[in-house]
Amino acid sequence: MQVQQGVTDSQEIINEVKTLQVILKDIETSQRSYLLFAHTDDFDAYFQARQRSDSHLQILKNLIRQYPQKLRLISLLEQQINDKLKRLQTEISVKQNQGFHAVQKLVSSYRVETPSHDIPQLINEFIQEEQAVLQQHIQQLSASSYKEMASFSLAACLYLLMLAVLYDLLWRYVQRLQHTESALRQSENRLLAIIDAKPDCVKLIARDGTFLEINPSGLAMMEVDSAEAVIGQPVSNAIIPEHQAAFATLHENICQGHKDSLEFEMVSVQGTRRWMETHAVPLRNESDGTFWHLAVTRDITERKFAQQKIQEQGMLLDMATDAILVRNIDNQILFWNQGAERLYGWKAEEALGENVVDLLYRGTKPQLHDALFTVVNQGEWRGELQQLTKNGKEITIESRWVLVRDEKGQPKSILSVNTEVTQKKQLEAQLLRSQRLESIGTLAGGIAHDLNNVLAPVLMSIELLQIKLRDQQSQRILQTLEKNVRRGANLLKQVLSFARGMEGKQTVVQVRHLLYEIEQIVKQTFPKSITCQTEIPENLWYVSGNTTQLHQVLMNLLVNARDAMPNGGTLKIRVENLVLRPQDAQEGAYIAISVIDTGLGMSPEIQERIFEPFFTTKEVGKGTGLGLSTALGIIKNHGGFMDVCSQLSEGTEFKVYLPASHHQEYLAPATNSETPQGCGELILVVDDELVIREVTKSSLETYNYQVLTANNGVEAVAIYAQHQQHISIVLLDIMMPGMDGAIAIRKLQKINPNVKIIAISGLLASQNIVEVASMGVQAFLAKPCTARELLQTVAAVNSKN
Numbered sequence: 001m002q003v004q005q006g007v008t009d010s011q012e013i014i015n016e017v018k019t020l021q022v023i024l025k026d027i028e029t030s031q032r033s034y035l036l037f038a039h040t041d042d043f044d045a046y047f048q049a050r051q052r053s054d055s056h057l058q059i060l061k062n063l064i065r066q067y068p069q070k071l072r073l074i075s076l077l078e079q080q081i082n083d084k085l086k087r088l089q090t091e092i093s094v095k096q097n098q099g100f101h102a103v104q105k106l107v108s109s110y111r112v113e114t115p116s117h118d119i120p121q122l123i124n125e126f127i128q129e130e131q132a133v134l135q136q137h138i139q140q141l142s143a144s145s146y147k148e149m150a151s152f153s154l155a156a157c158l159y160l161l162m163l164a165v166l167y168d169l170l171w172r173y174v175q176r177l178q179h180t181e182s183a184l185r186q187s188e189n190r191l192l193a194i195i196d197a198k199p200d201c202v203k204l205i206a207r208d209g210t211f212l213e214i215n216p217s218g219l220a221m222m223e224v225d226s227a228e229a230v231i232g233q234p235v236s237n238a239i240i241p242e243h244q245a246a247f248a249t250l251h252e253n254i255c256q257g258h259k260d261s262l263e264f265e266m267v268s269v270q271g272t273r274r275w276m277e278t279h280a281v282p283l284r285n286e287s288d289g290t291f292w293h294l295a296v297t298r299d300i301t302e303r304k305f306a307q308q309k310i311q312e313q314g315m316l317l318d319m320a321t322d323a324i325l326v327r328n329i330d331n332q333i334l335f336w337n338q339g340a341e342r343l344y345g346w347k348a349e350e351a352l353g354e355n356v357v358d359l360l361y362r363g364t365k366p367q368l369h370d371a372l373f374t375v376v377n378q379g380e381w382r383g384e385l386q387q388l389t390k391n392g393k394e395i396t397i398e399s400r401w402v403l404v405r406d407e408k409g410q411p412k413s414i415l416s417v418n419t420e421v422t423q424k425k426q427l428e429a430q431l432l433r434s435q436r437l438e439s440i441g442t443l444a445g446g447i448a449h450d451l452n453n454v455l456a457p458v459l460m461s462i463e464l465l466q467i468k469l470r471d472q473q474s475q476r477i478l479q480t481l482e483k484n485v486r487r488g489a490n491l492l493k494q495v496l497s498f499a500r501g502m503e504g505k506q507t508v509v510q511v512r513h514l515l516y517e518i519e520q521i522v523k524q525t526f527p528k529s530i531t532c533q534t535e536i537p538e539n540l541w542y543v544s545g546n547t548t549q550l551h552q553v554l555m556n557l558l559v560n561a562r563d564a565m566p567n568g569g570t571l572k573i574r575v576e577n578l579v580l581r582p583q584d585a586q587e588g589a590y591i592a593i594s595v596i597d598t599g600l601g602m603s604p605e606i607q608e609r610i611f612e613p614f615f616t617t618k619e620v621g622k623g624t625g626l627g628l629s630t631a632l633g634i635i636k637n638h639g640g641f642m643d644v645c646s647q648l649s650e651g652t653e654f655k656v657y658l659p660a661s662h663h664q665e666y667l668a669p670a671t672n673s674e675t676p677q678g679c680g681e682l683i684l685v686v687d688d689e690l691v692i693r694e695v696t697k698s699s700l701e702t703y704n705y706q707v708l709t710a711n712n713g714v715e716a717v718a719i720y721a722q723h724q725q726h727i728s729i730v731l732l733d734i735m736m737p738g739m740d741g742a743i744a745i746r747k748l749q750k751i752n753p754n755v756k757i758i759a760i761s762g763l764l765a766s767q768n769i770v771e772v773a774s775m776g777v778q779a780f781l782a783k784p785c786t787a788r789e790l791l792q793t794v795a796a797v798n799s800k801n
Helices: 002-037 040-063 068-098 100-112 119-142 146-197 216-222 241-255 301-319 338-344 356-360 366-378 422-468 472-500 511-525 547-563 627-637 690-702 713-723 741-751 766-773 787-799
Strands: 201-205 211-214 260-267 273-284 291-299 323-328 333-336 380-388 394-405 411-420 507-509 530-535 543-545 569-580 588-597 641-647 651-659 682-686 706-710 727-733 757-761 779-782
Touching: 002 040, 002 068, 002 119, 002 146, 040 068, 068 100, 068 119, 201 216, 211 216, 216 291, 241 260, 241 273, 241 291, 273 301, 323 338, 338 411, 366 380, 366 394, 366 411, 394 422, 422 472, 422 690, 422 787, 507 547, 511 530, 511 547, 511 569, 511 588, 543 547, 543 651, 547 569, 547 588, 547 627, 547 651, 627 641, 627 651, 682 690, 682 713, 690 706, 690 787, 706 713, 713 727, 713 741, 727 741, 727 787, 741 757, 757 787, 779 787
Parallel strands: 530 569, 682 706, 682 727, 727 757, 757 779
Antiparallel strands: 201 211, 201 291, 260 273, 273 291, 323 333, 323 411, 380 394, 394 411, 507 543, 569 588, 588 651, 641 651
8 A cells, every 4th residue: 555655656746747847848938938029928928837836846845745865856956946937037127127138148147157957957867766766666566466456557547647648738838839939920020010110220230340131211211222232231331431430439339249329420322411320239149149230220410400500599699799598487597698608707607507696686686576577477578687797796787588488388487688788877877967067067157157247346346445445454454355356256267167167278387376276175175184285396397288177187186085085194295396317208397296195095906997987986976987087188188197106005196297388487467557547438338237337337437438338238239329439349248138248249240340349257158258259359358357457458459440
């Protein structure tokens, strides 16, 4: 009974081992098919076969559990089977994650290994040992009784049954192989159909660089009718010479087992040039172990043209003088042209990706929020913004924003075109200030005219009183009164000079007298914390120039020195005669005027720019940036030059060089101690101010003249028409209401072309003088004037033929 059980067990063990062997074949067949074609049916068959292998392996282990001598062999078999299954699973994972070529390389590496045992050998050994055991049991049964023979017959039947099972398994295995071969053919047909249908060029290139295979799309790109026209031909024939070296390098990399890609220009058989992009991978040749060049090439000509167009458009944007930038909705900068680089100072690589608010603004402002709200809701915005450059300079820009939307209509980015208008705004501010100054000049002119009309009778009355009041006390009082009236008149002339830009003729100027006047202005108007010191020699040379302009230059330098000493200091005016030798920059005799302060001083960078128009270090509204440039222009017009020396915290010295005049004598106005007397001549006095008419009449009558008066031009013309035979001179005010002096002169000249006219005015600009002089006026008098100046002018005109 025990022998019979052994026969049965051996038979079952053999059957299970053979069944397991068939299952392992199924596993490997399904796995290889899946690796080649990636069909899910193959994967399912593989997975089911693995489950059956585990089941039969467990059955086999249960059968030999009572035979300890067989445990070693079954353990070794189990280990080999598990290792085999792990390798198969690893190959599937590599295929799924890295592709066919990676698993191909992995399988090749497995083939190199030479394990000490393999599964078919172990199974054969196991079956041989078990068959030997079975044969031993059968021999034991042959020697036994009839029952043992029956048992042997039963064992034989079981053996035959086992053979039938094995035959069935073998048949099914053959069927599986046939099915696999058919699937391989179908897969190959599908792959060829896919390759033929692919719009890209798919080609296989041999090691020597010739075509092995090419799909129809590739033939169409090369403009040939059949593959025979290119198979065996060098691929480099279809590549322009400039790119053949790069393609040769790519081909060599592929043949060494590396992936690579390249863009090159191809020329077809018909001469058509196309830009191509190729992605190449190595394909192993199993026969000799070398690599083929498998490439997928795509026509990118349109993309190249589009890129070229974009580059050209980018170049045009870079050529624009405006700053053009694009930012996304989160304010990150996406585009930054060269105009933006020039305007702001940041290079494109520094600006891209940065937040535009952090880069160009001092924090967020309500204007930015309003602009963003407007551009999002209305699609565009225009306005002025204050922005910062890289070096911290604040500039004014005129900005245009346009909203860019995506294909769904959602806000995507904002395009900004910025134009700097800083100088334009400064010029506008300068224009407004100039208009205000012009208005102030007009106002000052009107005030000066009225005050001159007030001072004119006072000055004339003083001389009349000096004649009548001869006591010393009265004379001193009248002299003081005359001095102050003259001072007031001079102040009015200065106001007109600066408010309206009145220019006198170039004369010989005694700079010492000019500096004394300026010194008094400084001491009266500058803060008491500033001490003024002067060094003015008595023997100072003269200069030829315009007193008003020189006054303007010196006052500008002094005001700048005052502003440089906000906490007080010392202001020194030093003048000297200098003779510059030929080795100096400017040869000749000069008067050097130095304005020295102990103020803040200037850095070398500031000194280089102080004479630039509109450059100023003062706050907005406190400086125009025109003072020093105007002063330098005036000095150059006088034939001189200017130097500056300054250090931070140590003060500044401006030195003005004016050419000395060749006429060193002082040209003082001629004076006559005696006032000329009249001979009873009739004078017509025309003025709209009653007081002036009366005082002028009294002065003339005191010195033996007869006087007629008129309070306007119309009355003057009427009186002259009546008494023209007796009137010697017409003393005419230019500024009168109604018919002004210019019209009255023309009317009088129509009556008598030889009429003698003395024009007088408290507001007579150079333009008015030229205009009136062209009308034939014999002399001019400026209000206020003294009775002596009036009588001398009347006598001079009366003496002319």
